[in-house]
Amino acid sequence: MARPQKSRKVSNPPVMKGFKPYGMPACQAKPLTLKFEEYESIRLVNYNDMSQDQAAELMNISRPTFTRIYNKALKVIARSLVEGKAIKIEGGNYELDKEWYRCRKCYKLIQGLENHTKCKDCPNFGEEELIRLS
Ligand SMILES: [Zn+2]
Known part of the structure; x- marks a missing residue:
């Protein structure tokens, strides 16, 4: 059984x-996934x-774990x-x-409870138009 991973x-x-990608025929191939972390x-x-040390600390993970995540990210981008x-x-x-x-309409990111009741750029849309990311 896999060890539970720290988030x-x-x-x-x-x-x-x-x-x-730009200048490619409509992508039929499955897109690659880049995880949030x-x-x-x-x-x-x-x-x-x-x-990498600072970044690992900020993400609350060990340096080896960070390096693994970072290398995976570079591989996906490459x-x-x-x-x-x-x-x-x-x-x-x-x-x-x-x-x-x-x-949902303009894809703008909105942070924090006090701002989340609606998107300022889409005044005709209410709370139901916001997708919670966390
Ligand atoms: Zn909006």
Whole structure:
């Protein structure tokens, strides 16, 4: 039986649901999946210029676990780039440190309880239009 995995802390969910390659015929192949914690590892190290040690600490995981997640993320991105495959960012074993919602209409991310009753950019849409991410 597999050891239960500790959930990884994710501070910022991605602003989009994934990527599609440009200049490829309509993708019939199954998209690759980038898990939320894999996305977060790239965001922390390559976007925020953190060391892997800092990033591991922030995500509340060990350095070897972080490195495994990070290498997996790089592999997914490399496969997408080389094979021209779409990426879906979803799933994983993670915990968002704040409440996040996504507007179904404009896909905007909305953070926190005080802001979640509706999307400011879509005034005609109410609470039912928000998808809870955490
Ligand atoms: Zn909206």
